[in-house]
Amino acid sequence: MKAYVIGLQISEGVAKATGKPYSIGKLHTALPMAGDGARGMMGSEYQCEPAVLRKLDGINLPAYCDLEMQDVMRWGKRVQEIASISVVPNDPQPVRAPGTAVKTA
Template structure:
């Protein structure tokens, strides 16, 4: 699936509370709204992924377009989508996907 990456973050370390290691990664994307008449623009989505996946794109400055591969995982009894692969396809996102709508 091709998405517009608008941000990402990762955190790795050892919990002070439990002493257990942790690794958390998140990717933020702007996905086009789907629908009929009168539907325009993008909506924000957040996806979990391993920090090792994000390290492969760490040198890129968002926003940019990328091809991603998802897998379904069970987390706390809930099925969620997790990104397992991400490959940038363009240096910059389309102009319509960047910026904000601010009225003067």
């Protein structure tokens, strides 16, 4: 699945209550909307291992990426998780050069 990665969060530490280490990652994306009468993008959030998110270190966000998804069981529910991320080198969305604003009516 291709999507714009607009942000990420990594939280690591030691739980005060149990003393066990934790490592949690979240990936925030913007996905194209589909369907009759829909246009633009909608935001989504996915769980992700911090090791996978670290592949985006040094990458300016937002970035157009190819996301590989996998289904995992969490607390008795099946959810989608990001298995791998790769930045797509040629962003399909044209970017206007500075100073080429569209004239308003």
